[in-house]
Amino acid sequence: MKSIIGLLTGILFGFGLTVSQMVNPQKVLNFxxxxxxxxxxxxxxxxxxxxxFGSGYFLLIKRKDKALLGDEMPKKSQAPMDKKLIIGSxxxxxxxxxxxxxxxxxxANVSGFDSSMLLFxxxxxxxxxxGNKIKVKF
Numbered sequence: 059m060k061s062i063i064g065l066l067t068g069i070l071f072g073f074g075l076t077v078s079q080m081v082n083p084q085k086v087l088n089f090x091x092x093x094x095x096x097x098x099x100x101x102x103x104x105x106x107x108x109x110x111f112g113s114g115y116f117l118l119i120k121r122k123d124k125a126l127l128g129d130e131m132p133k134k135s136q137a138p139m140d141k142k143l144i145i146g147s148x149x150x151x152x153x154x155x156x157x158x159x160x161x162x163x164x165x166a167n168v169s170g171f172d173s174s175m176l177l178f179x180x181x182x183x184x185x186x187x188x189g190n191k192i193k194v195k196f
Contacts, residue, residue: 060127072166078103081167083158090155 079085080103088097125131154160159167159178167175 063127071162075163075166081163085158086154086163087158090158
């Protein structure tokens with residue numbers, strides 16, 4: 059049952075990314091280009107997503123000890139922001155800003171058989187593996 063719900067949730071997420079045009083790298087780059095050819099339409103997408111998530115979180119999740127399917131809810135991490143988090147977030151943002159693609163939309167783009175998206179996914183997987191092997195201590 060969990061696998062089916064995961065699959066349906068992933069399909070819904072991919073559909074939402076496609077309908078909102080977040081799978082279009084040029085649209086994302088135009089959204090990030092606030093001093094140039096800025097396209098504010100993705101701000102409405104993000105605002106809508108935050109509204110749906112926020113209401114669902116506060117109504118369905120925040121006060122619960124068990125998830126909807128009965129699993130125990132993971133405890134909130136109390137880890138402070140550290141150098142690794144800041145550097146990793148910065149690298150993610152730089153990569154997203156340069157390519158206009160982040161992992162979710164790249165996977166949603168696989169169905170279009172776009173060679174640049176397939177290359178992005180291959181490089182992303184290589185980067186994840188290299189990062190796991192390096193584990194630089196700061």
